[in-house]
Amino acid sequence: MPVGTLAAVKGILPEQLRRAGVRMLLANTYHLTLRPGESVVAELGGLHRFMDWSGPILTDSGGFQVFSLSRMTRVTDHGVTFRSHIDGRALELTPERAVEIQEALGSDVAMVLDHVVELPNTHGHITEAVERTLRWAERSRNAHRCPRQALFGIVQGGLDPELRIRCAERLVELDFCGYAVGGLSVGESADEMARTLEVTVPVLPEDRPRYLMGVGRPEDLLEAVSRGIDLFDCVMPTRNGRNAMAFTDVGPLRLRNRQFQRDPRPIDADCPCPACRYSRGYLRHLFMAGEMLGPILLSLHNLTYYQRLMAETRAAIEQSRYPEFHRLKRHGWRTPAEDRANRSHDANRLGEGSRGA
Amino acid sequence: MPVGTLAAVKGILPEQLRRAGVRMLLANTYHLTLRPGESVVAELGGLHRFMDWSGPILTDSGGFQVFSLSRMTRVTDHGVTFRSHIDGRALELTPERAVEIQEALGSDVAMVLDHVVELPNTHGHITEAVERTLRWAERSRNAHRCPRQALFGIVQGGLDPELRIRCAERLVELDFCGYAVGGLSVGESADEMARTLEVTVPVLPEDRPRYLMGVGRPEDLLEAVSRGIDLFDCVMPTRNGRNAMAFTDVGPLRLRNRQFQRDPRPIDADCPCPACRYSRGYLRHLFMAGEMLGPILLSLHNLTYYQRLMAETRAAIEQSRYPEFHRLKRHGWRTPAEDRANRSHDANRLGEGSRGA
Numbered sequence: 273m274p275v276g277t278l279a280a281v282k283g284i285l286p287e288q289l290r291r292a293g294v295r296m297l298l299a300n301t302y303h304l305t306l307r308p309g310e311s312v313v314a315e316l317g318g319l320h321r322f323m324d325w326s327g328p329i330l331t332d333s334g335g336f337q338v339f340s341l342s343r344m345t346r347v348t349d350h351g352v353t354f355r356s357h358i359d360g361r362a363l364e365l366t367p368e369r370a371v372e373i374q375e376a377l378g379s380d381v382a383m384v385l386d387h388v389v390e391l392p393n394t395h396g397h398i399t400e401a402v403e404r405t406l407r408w409a410e411r412s413r414n415a416h417r418c419p420r421q422a423l424f425g426i427v428q429g430g431l432d433p434e435l436r437i438r439c440a441e442r443l444v445e446l447d448f449c450g451y452a453v454g455g456l457s458v459g460e461s462a463d464e465m466a467r468t469l470e471v472t473v474p475v476l477p478e479d480r481p482r483y484l485m486g487v488g489r490p491e492d493l494l495e496a497v498s499r500g501i502d503l504f505d506c507v508m509p510t511r512n513g514r515n516a517m518a519f520t521d522v523g524p525l526r527l528r529n530r531q532f533q534r535d536p537r538p539i540d541a542d543c544p545c546p547a548c549r550y551s552r553g554y555l556r557h558l559f560m561a562g563e564m565l566g567p568i569l570l571s572l573h574n575l576t577y578y579q580r581l582m583a584e585t586r587a588a589i590e591q592s593r594y595p596e597f598h599r600l601k602r603h604g605w606r607t608p609a610e611d612r613a614n615r616s617h618d619a620n621r622l623g624e625g626s627r628g629a
Numbered sequence: 630m631p632v633g634t635l636a637a638v639k640g641i642l643p644e645q646l647r648r649a650g651v652r653m654l655l656a657n658t659y660h661l662t663l664r665p666g667e668s669v670v671a672e673l674g675g676l677h678r679f680m681d682w683s684g685p686i687l688t689d690s691g692g693f694q695v696f697s698l699s700r701m702t703r704v705t706d707h708g709v710t711f712r713s714h715i716d717g718r719a720l721e722l723t724p725e726r727a728v729e730i731q732e733a734l735g736s737d738v739a740m741v742l743d744h745v746v747e748l749p750n751t752h753g754h755i756t757e758a759v760e761r762t763l764r765w766a767e768r769s770r771n772a773h774r775c776p777r778q779a780l781f782g783i784v785q786g787g788l789d790p791e792l793r794i795r796c797a798e799r800l801v802e803l804d805f806c807g808y809a810v811g812g813l814s815v816g817e818s819a820d821e822m823a824r825t826l827e828v829t830v831p832v833l834p835e836d837r838p839r840y841l842m843g844v845g846r847p848e849d850l851l852e853a854v855s856r857g858i859d860l861f862d863c864v865m866p867t868r869n870g871r872n873a874m875a876f877t878d879v880g881p882l883r884l885r886n887r888q889f890q891r892d893p894r895p896i897d898a899d900c901p902c903p904a905c906r907y908s909r910g911y912l913r914h915l916f917m918a919g920e921m922l923g924p925i926l927l928s929l930h931n932l933t934y935y936q937r938l939m940a941e942t943r944a945a946i947e948q949s950r951y952p953e954f955h956r957l958k959r960h961g962w963r964t965p966a967e968d969r970a971n972r973s974h975d976a977n978r979l980g981e982g983s984r985g986a
Contacts, residue, residue, distance in 0.1 A: 279914070283640070283921035285903055308890065308914040315891050316910045324906050533665065534672050546642055549681050553673045557636070557665040564640040564921060 273298040273330060273505040274575055278307065279323040282510050283568045284575070286324050292545065292572060293579030295327050298505040301373050301383075302334035302341070306356050306363075310376040318378030330505070331379035332485070333370040333412075335386040335426075336454070347387060349404065367411040375418045383452065384412035386426040391458055398430040402439045413446055422449035424483065430455060431464050433471040440475035450481035453501070457486045466495055473500040490519060490581055491605055494598050497585055509574035514567035516559045518547070519577040521604040525552070527570065532556040545576035630655040630687060630862040631932055635664065636680040639867050640925045641932070643681050649902065649929060650936030652684050655862040658730050658740075659691035659698070659722075663713050667733040675735030687862070688736035690727040690769075692743040692783075693811070693843070704744060706761065724768040732775045740809065741769035743783040748815055755787040759796045770803055779806035781840060787812060788821050790828040797832035807838035810858070814843045823852055830857040847876060847938055848962055851955050854942055866935045870927035873916045875904070876934040878961045882909070884927065889913040902933035 274281050274289065277300045281289060289297070299319060304310060316322050319329050335352075338345060342354035342363075351366030367385045374382035385408050387401040405428045416423045425443040429435030443451060453472055456465050469484070476482050483503035484496050493504055509519070516527040518539045525532075525539060535552035547555065547569035558566030581601075588597035631638050631646065634657045638646060646654070656676060661667060673679050676686050692709075695702055699711035699720075708723030724742045731739035742765050744758040762785045773780045782800035786792030800808060810829055813822050826841070833839050840860035841853050850861055866876070873884040875896045882889075882896060892909035904912065904926035915923030938958075945954035 278918045278920055279911075280918075280920045280922045283925060285922070285925070287903070307918050308910070312891055312910060312914070316893055316908050322908070322911050322914075324911075534669055536673055546644070551673050551679070553665070553669060554636075554679050554681075557669070557679075561635045561637075561660075561664050563635055563637045564924070565637045565642070567921070568640060568642070568925075 273503070274510060274578075275300075275505055275507045276323065276325075276329075277303050277507075279304060279313070279319060281575075282514065282571065283564070284510070284571055288546075288572060289325075289575065290327075292575040293583060294575060296330065296503075297325055297327065298330050298332060299323075299377070299379065300334065300337060301331050301370060301377070302337035302365075304331075304377060305334070305373050306358055310373045314376045314378070320378065328380040330381035330424075331374045331377055331383065332505075333374070333383040333385045333426075334365055335370070335383075336388050336486070338365055339388045339390075347404070349407065351385070367408040368415040371412050371415040371417075371423070375416075375421060379421060381422045381424060381450065382416070382418075383424050384409045384426055384448075386428055386454055388428065388455055389430070391430055391455070391460060393430060395432065398428075398432060398435060402429050402435050406439060406442050409443055409446055409448075413448070424448055424450040424452050424481075426452045426454040426485070427472055427476075428455045429468075429472075431460060431468055433468070436468055436472045437475055440472050444475065444477060448480070450483060450503075451476045452483040452485050454485045456484065457488050457492070462492065462495065465492070466499065469496060469499040469501065476500075490578070491602060493578075493581065494585065494601060497589075498594070498598060506578075509578045510571045513570035513572075513574040516566065516570060517574075518555075518570055519574050521601065523605050527552060527555045527566070528559050529556070539573055540577075543573065543576060543580075545573045547573035630860070631867060631935075632657075632862055632864045633680065633682075633686075634660050634864075636661060636670070636676060638932075639871065639928065640921070641867070641928055645903075645929060646682075646932065647684075649932040650940060651932060653687065653860075654682055654684065655687050655689060656680075656734070656736065657691065657694060658688050658727060658734065659694035661688075661734060662691070662730050663715055663720075667730045671733045671735070677735065685737040687738035687781075688731045688734055688740065689842070689862075690731070690740040690742045690783075691722055692727070692740075693745050695722055696745045696747075704761070706764065708742070709744075724765040725772040728769050728772040728774075728780070732773075732778060736778060738779045738781060738807065739773070739775075740781050741766045741783055741805075743785055743811055745785065745812055746787070748787055748812070748817060750787060752789065755785075755789060755792060759786050759792050763796060763799050766800055766805075767803055770805070781805055781807040781809050781838075783809045783811040783842070784829055784833075785812045786825075786829075788817060788825055790825070793825055793829045794832055797829050801832065801834060805837070807840060807860075808833045809840040809842050811842045813841065814845050814849070819849065819852065822849070823856065826853055826856040826858065833857075847935070848959060850935075850938065851942065851958060854946075855951070855955060863935075866931035867928045870929075870931040871924040873923065873927060874931075875912075875927055876931050878958070880962050884909060884912045884923070885916050886913070896930055897934075900930065900933060900937075902930045904930035 273296045276297045279299050313322050338352050338354050341357045345354040353364045355362055370385040386405045389397055389401045409425045425448040427440045429439045481502050484501045487504055488506055518525045520540050532552040538548040588594045630653045633654045636656050670679050695709050695711050698714045702711040708721055710721045712719055727742040743762045746754055746758045766782050782805040784797045786796045838859045841858045844861055845863055875882045877897050889909040895905040945951045
């Protein structure tokens with residue numbers, strides 16, 4: 273899912289999303305309740321009509337944003353009080369309120385409010401957050417009314433296998449339509465993420481969507497698919513596109529680099545996206561001149577890249593050749609210096625999407 | 630002609646321009662020689678290939694920008710020396726150099742270098758600028774080599790009827806493929822512009838395109854069409870769109886206004902543009918939230934509005950009902966307070982397009 277935080281994927285029209293292969297979008301409860309307010313969205317026909325998107329929309333509950341973006345956050349069992357990052361006004365988010373907002377927005381998938389803690393953290397704090405997340409999950413489920421909207425639970429538990437397993441098991445007892453793995457992609461290593469998925473995913477029922485929040489780089493997606501994840505959201509295709517970075521099968525290109533000034537080749541000769549009608553030299557020119565068309569074109573390229581990658585992934589799974597497919601992709605991407613730079617860069621810019629990345 | 634100053638209409642893809650009815654674009658010699666440099670554009674296949682636009686492209690000579698944007702401008706008969714507004718580097722533009730750059734860019738229509746003076750100004754200075762513009766026009770014509778590229782002369786002369794007539798007559802003797810009226814839309818009244826066109830246009834041959842540079846508001850376009858003008862360029866559709874202003878047949882809408890917060894209507898129910906798929910409430914939300922999609926959608930709406938207006942104008946002329954058509958349009962637009970505010974606003978923001986407005 274590309275991220276349309278404020279009911280818009282930055283700079284991209286719905287028709288362009290469809291042509292890039294996008295089928296489902298994410299929008300943010302936290303951002304939309306602050307601006308324009310869920311009552312405005314509801315009065316203007318709900319999120320689908322509001323943003324002219326007929327495909328499915330998932331809304332995040334606001335939990336992650338409250339903990340990463342807002343100021344003076346105070347958590348009690350009742351809920352979270354915080355100050356808006358826009359105008360400082362005091363607000364409260366409870367499990368019931370998060371469900372109510374998402375029902376007013378009219379998304380197809382709503383998320384329960386969860387308690388996200390920073391990593392690394394003490395075992396005591398992470399345990400406390402898991403217990404609160406579970407109590408809030410139950411209250412969310414009880415508050416949820418809308419039969420046309422699916423409600424997903426969120427597994428927390430940091431990097432602790434026992435906490436992850438306990439949280440997942442108790443969520444499954446609550447019987448949600450789908451399950452998310454939260455609290456990852458917040459600075460931990462790729463190995464730590466993989467190990468956490470390896471203990472968590474097997475607990476989640478195979479017949480329900482399993483969603484890894486806020487992930488990630490193409491290599492992270494394929495690692496998570498190997499471990500049973502079905503659904504992702506991430507701002508990387510659009511945010512990195514706006515920052516002149518284009519994803520390709522041979523690693524990322526940074527289009528501001530001087531080496532591209534007179535380069536007549538497209539980013540990728542086999543890519544059907546609108547950006548690949550142009551030379552790298554033109555794309556570089558747009559970024560150097562501060563033209564909006566640069567961010568737009570690279571966002572379109574990256575969205576197309578991610579959607580094609582997932583389409584190829586589905587085909588490889590169906591044809592029972594996923595391990596070989598994964599190996600070939602990984603081999604192409606192996607440009608370690610760039611990967612590391614990119615990963616630490618993005619871990620520092622939390623909050624726009626549903627979760628980190 | 631929409632304005633693609635730096636070989637891009639801000640935020641709009643060529644395909645979107647075509648769907649808005651756009652047939653011809655303007656790009657700027659001054660901006661493109663500074664960034665990325667005409668040699669880069671030439672090496673990457675010329676302006677059409679560079680920006681993926683197969684329709685005609687007109688390039689302005691850079692005269693207006695040198696006088697409005699750059700610093701430490703010094704004019705001699707040889708040419709103009711100036712410092713770049715980007716990095717302060719010293720540059721020179723001569724009539725021959727302006728032709729050379731435009732040939733390298735590969736535009737379909739090139740403009741001669743002209744000497745633009747501020748208004749109001751002394752008769753002596755305006756006369757001197759007209760004489761220099763004429764000498765430069767002849768040098769431009771002699772320097773021009775490319776047979777696939779049309780070269781247009783530019784009439785100067787401020788608001789002085791005799792100077793305008795003399796300038797136009799002597800340009801016609803030089804036999805250009807087309808003629809532009811320059812030095813207008815720089816703060817003079819609508820009446821002054823009309824009177825200047827009334828003395829100038831009759832001198833220009835009917836079988837050549839007559840182009841009014843840097844104009845303007847929809848009402849200015851129709852007034853100029855009444856006086857024989859065929860071709861315009863203006864940043865207003867895109868710049869005003871980026872500033873949340875939408876043109877309509879009943880005057881402009883300012884989409885940031887609070888009155889639109891819960892307005893479910895489109896800007897114009899009869900408009901086929903992508904913006905008119907949305908409620909005014911959504912468009913307002915995009916601007917209040919600082920989403921790029923707001924400027925993009927309103928630019929598309931305004932481009933569509935201008936192209937439809939010109940298409941209706943051509944049809945009215947062909948069907949010999951232009952005066953009635955003009956009267957009805959003028960009646961709809963009559964929202965004097967808004968018009969005045971808009972006009973003075975835009976007269977202060979010169980330089981992005983070919984000329985003012």
